[in-house]
Amino acid sequence: MVAAAGALLDSRRYAMTPPDAPLSRRGPLLLILFAALMAGTGNGISIVVFPWLVLQRTGSALDASIVAMAGTLPLLAATLIAGAAVDYLGRRRVSMISDTLSALSVVAVPVLALMFGADVVNVAVLAVLAALGALFDPAGMTARETMLPEAAARAGWSLDRANSYFEAVFNLAYIVGPGIGGLLIATLGGVNTMWVTAATFVLSIAAISVLRLEGAGIPDRSALTGSVWAGILEGLRFVWHNRVLRTLAVVDLVATGLYMPMESVLFPKYFTDRDEPAQLGWVLMALSIGGLVGALGYAVMAKLMKRRTVMLIAVITLGAAMTVIAFLPPLPVILVLCALVGFVYGPIAPIYNYVMQTRAPAHLRGRVVGVMGSLAYAAGPLGLILAGPLADGAGLHVTFLALSLPMLALGVVAVFLPALRDLDTQPAAPDATAGSGIP
Template sequence: MTETKRGPLLLILFAALMAGAGNGISMVAFPWLVLQRNGSALEAAIVAMAATLPLLAATLIAGAAVDYLGRRRVSMLSDVLSGLSVATVPVLALVFGVQVINVVVLAVLAAFGAFFDPAGMTARQTMLPEAAEQAGWSLDRANSVYEAAFNLAYIVGPGIGGLLIAAIGGINTMWVTAATFACSLAAIAVLRLEGAGVPDREALPDGVWAGIVEGLRFVWHTPVLRTLAIIDLVATGLYMPMESVLFPKYFTDRNEPAQLGWVLMAMSIGGLVGALGYAVVSKYLSRRATMLTAVITLGVAMTVVAFLPPLPLILTMCAIVGLVYGPIAPIANYVMQTRSPQHLRGRVVGVMGSLAYAAGPVGLVVAGPMADRAGLHATFLALALPMLLLGVVAVFLPALRQLDRSYRIAMCCLS
């Protein structure tokens, strides 16, 4: 296989890495800018929620936008708008002074960026099957490396974000974030791939809303997709506050931004190893067993972290979380890509993503005030125990047995 045929896949992987790194830096920088002002976990939760609340609607719309407007075009537009949302922070500080960067401004900009990020992620993910075929890669391998690149982004992003905050401050760190989105934009701008351009409108419903409903209906009537979406919804609602509010609160109180970066890096390093290792693990362990191991282990690790042990143990638990959870996204991607028709692929990815994000704002609303009133230990524990219960319940879900059935990529319309 020539380098030219691998080019589209490599460009998609690079774009995913750069955009993911930008989001990783933002994940550290936005809460830090809020907490630096007054140390309020509630206000940090407000900003984190602002970056999460639009994701439910945005991901649904993103899936339809990809199917209606074209994958390459949507990916590029997403990078432009996401880059503008973070570049506005230092621009406002230069023009009006740092005092204008308050919780309202940060919440609005975080929400603006979050609204457009899912479109780029959905567009890149839906281009993988054609790019993998052109490169001569199996779909499992392409998904494994794609998710590894995403996890690598969250090693580079939060780690560099924490170090940059310590070195040049949170506001100037946003310039670096904007540059990563510019790199992603440049990669997709030169991409040429079958199926990435203007879609065939004859295969699509007349209205966008009708198209979204079609995607929702397809997911709901596909038991394995419906079950994966529910598991993601619950796990995201329990896990996201830990990463977006509780860890930033803990390390801000200790004035240790670099250690916050290390913790998030540990999760991503584990996720990188887990995602890359999925192609090998899948030869010996079923997809269902991998899924159950991930959810149960996540609950155990979160319970250990709830007791706020020394940093080395926190880092170890976070790395284990990433390691066992790393293969989950490649599995979900494979199921979506092989069970949905090509003309419906963007909306299926969008529906699955939006359902995964649906519980995030609820978790953040609960976790922020609870951390201020009951303390970090009690809040961590309140999130960890339901995660353990989720793992037990998942063992008895029959739809997860369909994870180990093989399907050809659905390229034609639904009958």
Template sequence: MSTGERGPILLILSAALMAGAGNGISIIAFPWLVLQRNGSALEASVVAMAATLPLLVATLFAGAAVDYLGRRRVSMISDLLSGLSVAAVPVIALTFGVEAVNVAVLATLAALGAFFDPAGMTARETMLPEAAARAGWTLDKANSYYEAVFNLAYIVGPGIGGLLIATLGGVNTMWVTAATFAVSIGLIAALRLAGAGVPDRTELPDRVWAGIVEGLRFVWNLRVLRVLALIDLVVVGLYMPMESVLFPKYFTDRDEPAQLGWVLMALSLGGLVGALGYAVTSRFVNRRATMLAAVLTLGATMTVIAFLPPLPLILAMAAIGGFAYGPIQPIYNYVMQTRAPQHLRGRVVGVMGSLAYAAGPVGLIVAGPLADSAGLRTTFLALSIPMLLLGLVAVFLPTLRDLDEPVTPPD
């Protein structure tokens, strides 16, 4: 297979790496900018929630935008707007002073970035089947590599973010974040791929809202997608406060931004290895068993972390949890790609993503005040124990057996 035939998928993977790295930097930069002002976990939760709440609606519309406007175009527009939202932080600081970068400003910019990001991620993900076929790759391989790159981005991003915050400060770190989105735009601009351009509107409803409803109905009526969406909703709701509030609070109190970056890097490094390993393990372990092991392991590692052990053990648990959960998104991607028709693919990805994020704001609303009042250890346990219970419940869900049923991809 020639390099030229692999060109499109390499461009998509590279763009995903750059945009993901920008988001990885933002994950620790936004909370850090809040926490360095007064150390309030509640205010950090407000900003984290602002970066999460728009995802529910934005991901729904992102899927429709991809199907109606075209995948390549939406990817570039999304990255442009995401880059502008983070570049606004240093621009405001330079224009009005650092004091102007307050919680309200940070929450607004985090919300804008969160609103724009899903469209780019959805656009790149929906181009994978055609890019994989062009490269001669299986869908499992393409999804495994894509999710591995996504995790790699969250190794590079938080690590660089922690170092940049320590050397340049939180405000100037946002310039680097904006630059990563600019590189992603350039990579997608060079992409030439069937199905990535202007879509055929004849198979789409005239009204966008009707198109969104069509995607919702498709996911809800397909039992396996419905159950996966509900499981992901709970997992994201329990996990997101740990990454967005509890870890930043813990390491801010200790004045160790670099250590925060290391923990987030360990999570992503584990996810990277787990996602890459899925291409091999999928030959021997079925998807249902892989998923059950992932949820149970993530709950167990979160429970150990809840006792706030020494940093090496936190890093080990983060890496193990990331490794166990690494194959899950490739499995989700495979199910969506093999069940959804080509013209509906963007909206199905968007619906699944929006449902996954629906519980995030609820978890953040609870986690911030609970951390301030009851302490980090109690809050970690309040998130980890339900995760363990979810894994036990999933063992008895017969629908998950559908994950291993052979399916012919739709046209």
């Protein structure tokens, strides 16, 4: 279902094109999906390489937390600014600029090593480069996500289906990325693996450079607030005054803060201590395989279950699985639990996307996505600050429990949040035609 009126008009117009043109109608959507796959793969590789390089040099979970936090702290402000940049500069342009800067931030690792020696790539340098990568990535992700309604309309897809495939591609990237990262670390070394990371961003740039889509080009300035900062405040006010968006933002903020240290610090610490880089890649791949299946199955789930039910199952299952993982069972058990976590959590991002896309008008879509993303990242630094020292001092078992038990409590609290019932109500159609730039 495409809720926006402008997107419906686009769908009807393209439905009248000749029968031999279906591939051309799907072209923009396929390009967006390919770009998301390539950029996501690059980020998936980075998730393995950055902490591995740090832990290989110092063996300290605290140092790994510092680098992980450096890759998280900029996300709060960067995602806010990214949303405004998308609305004010144009979606296609911002996607390409973002991927260019992301490529430069990762290719700097091998370049510095070649110019000044491997010793120069220390914790401080890696923290700075991780921060730069985090600063640029949200803009590309936001730009691609905000192009989905128009691309789905042209392809004749429902918004649920487009979001399902988009998030499935995202999870596929995090299957391919960590797996490639683990294998390349074992063969080429961590520093040289960054060349592959940069190449994935270049492929994403190439795909978006040939994209032609309504609303992807230069925006209509008449629909925008005068200054960028005023525009950001407009997005914040919109989210705050929308009950379901506000509640989803808080739930995601807490869940992200509790979950992120497990993937960014605890698993890397556990497998680095055991000198098992490939196994770390397998665990992250298991999370993404489950997420891929869950995201692909979302379009079917939406017909059988309420969105609220799907979300509650996800949060409660995540807390329960993390609690079992806290006892550090054998690797096959960890892999099964990670696949389960990915599966139940896979549909959550399509639900978030659907709510944002159907509640926000087109000219405000980037800022709403930016606000929601930035709030989701806000708790990440706090979780990482606590998890690193706690893992070094009290051990991984205690740290896992310190994260999993609050996650269980979040699931219980979510059951009693009335705003989540709005996930299954039909929203009023926003004005999707305002602010649509012609590419």
